[in-house]
Amino acid sequence: MDKTINNKAWFLVLPVFLLVAFSAILPLMTVVNYSMQDTFGNNQFFWNGVGWFKELLDPSTDLGGRFLASLWRNLIFSGVILSLEVPLGILVALSMPRGGWTVALCLVVLALPLLIPWNVVGTIWQIFGREDIGLLGYALNRAGISYNYVSNNLDAWFTVILMDVWHWTSLVALLCYAGLKSIPDAYYQAAQIDGASRWAVFTAIQLPKMHRVLLIAVLLRFMDSFMIYTEPFVVTGGGPGNSTTFISIELVKIALGQFDLGKAAALSLVYNLIILIVCWVFYTIMTNAGAERRPVEGGAQ
């Protein structure tokens, strides 16, 4: 589908541009401004140049060490939840009922965790994991497995990851389900005539058809897990110690807890830059994939 060139289309986009610019560019300028200055309080600021950035990127300083540690923690967290949620999501999507009222039921239950406010998600798991009043913690301890997410690092990680799998696997599953639904029956019939195995159907038909939605799923899940704040904050508060302090939690600690505006601003900019780069990579892959596949999909629908 060729688009016509029409620069007047800018008028249609203008309201969006102005509104988002108001909420994005103005605050970002404030951040840039802070990142170059230091203060001794009393709203007196003086020029600090790139001092904060140097400190941030030097792991031997306190700020640099904390940044690097929380960045690593966050990357590991994102890696773990992606490697759990993507296969599980595909599995659930493949297991969806074929028709009837059970489909609606499954869809509603699947979507339920996504609509719960993030701090309530945290609260649910904070309660659920407690050894005295929570079902999970109580059952595990009863079964002889010592489990306490407040004092044990590993248990805290286990809880936070389980919570994220509970919270977000549905998103991957719903995306994949949408991809699967778009496969015409003729494809399966052809595969049956060819005597294709179950596995061949999956790798040759279903997986390629889910390719685009899976990209969206991975993009959304990576981004959202990379900026996760509320849920682990409610459950563990970043603890025990610093073991579940992800970047956003560290950032809020520095900005609103210690009120070190310069450090927080420098951290924000580097954080934003990482996200921008990753986002750009995904976006490029996605638009390229779209350009290749669009004619095929148009024909299938």
Added chain:
Amino acid sequence: MNTIPGRRIIISLFLVFLLLPIYWLVNMSFKTNNEIVSTMTLWPHQPTLANYMRIFTDESWYSGYINSLKYVIINTVISILVALPAAYAFSRYRFLGDKHLFFWLLSNRMAPAAVYALPFFNLYSAIGLFDTPWAVALAHCIFNIPLAVWILEGFVSSVPREIDETAFLDGYSFPRFFVKILVPLIASGIGVAAFFCFMFSWVELLLARTLTSVDAKPISAVMTRTVSAAGMDWGLLAAAGVLTIIPGALVIWFVRNYIARGFALGRV
């Protein structure tokens, strides 16, 4: 052929896994604090509505729900209204910087709320919107407008161009074509986009809490009050949590048939 062996067991187990923590919350909301702390019971043995009664009768509690709904609705309306023409433009035309603009919008959807919390606080205090639903509604636009544009662009692209051309040949002006023809055609898409705006605005806490103090305090911030000198009021916390799930559950029910396509952002 298109399903896998043991699928009933897999899906049932997964649904149980999803529902169990929610059940536990509901279970606790009907218990007295005494029962919660002293014994481990799988269902409330002395069921009570006291926790819910406290929320419905105490203004500082239920006003939290009203405040949350206020900014969520304002945000959804603004996002959809401005995103519709933009989605049409992105779908139909090429214009100067269109791809860069689209990417820039998308990158804002991905920006961490933690980065914006403090600057937003300064900005909205400066223009006198701090502690109003408008501040939160406008702040949430930063991630909801890009999302709405993204979803609606997918739905507009599925409407054949010939329809636009025929309408213009028939003498429809652009605004009339937009309202009379395009909007009804993508009604389900608008529903899905509205659902997503509602969802992301409803679940967000960090910005909502930073931009309000007393008058516009959202329910998620009110919930932190259950920690008091006498210890946690678990039953009340659970009841408040259950009540925050209900609006979402209602909304899902209305869009259940479009939900899968919506999550694929109209792009399957």
